[in-house]
Amino acid sequence: MRSLYRSKKVDGLVAEISHEEKAIPVMQKFLKEVIVSSEIGLVVEIGTATGGWTLLAHEVEPNITILTFDIESIADSKKRQRVTPRQAIAVQRHLDKTDRVQRFIGNCFSGCNCQILNTVLKLSFAKLLYCDGGDKKREMLEFGPLLNSGDILGVHDWVTDVSHSDKIQSFLLPFRPLPINSEFVSAGGSSRFFMKR
């Protein structure tokens, strides 16, 4: 379900986000708490799509650096359903204006982008990796092991796309699930977060 995320800072700026509408404010609050309490210095998102979660994360903590990866640009996103091309271009231009958000176009599993992910995810300061690309399970399994103690691993569509397979269960042994507010779950929030022990 794609909802609309209305910018809190720029009049008329609207992005699409893969979250239930009611889960958006709870996600904002949760992200703010996690970023502050875990002293996150870098957010890495796999799956920019139309930039909704990117814009939300940027507005939650405008000073944090966000690297976001997708095989397509925001303006060309095939995920676009609810905003016009002009609105999608406005989001892309807005995000490109800040040096806090860097967009990377290309496959996260190969080439330059894969190398960038392999480098930044090993950096020693605290990071939040949000897996919301085309194959979340593979993203978790390939990039999660690069994270250091205290880093956060987030995944979208936990129940529908990732679930509790034995492989994921054993992969998550070095992680501690972060408590998710029941309000978030009842609002349809399907992201889950884990901290590397």
Ligand SMILES: C[S@@+](CC[C@H](N)C(=O)[O-])C[C@H]1O[C@@H](n2cnc3c(N)ncnc32)[C@H](O)[C@@H]1O
């Ligand atoms: C579910 S959408 C992301 C939604 C976005 N995070 C949001 O909240 O609005 C998944 C995105 O992953 C991208 N994607 C799929 N496979 C990819 C890959 N191998 N590398 C990078 N991005 C990929 C797709 O183009 C698509 O835009």
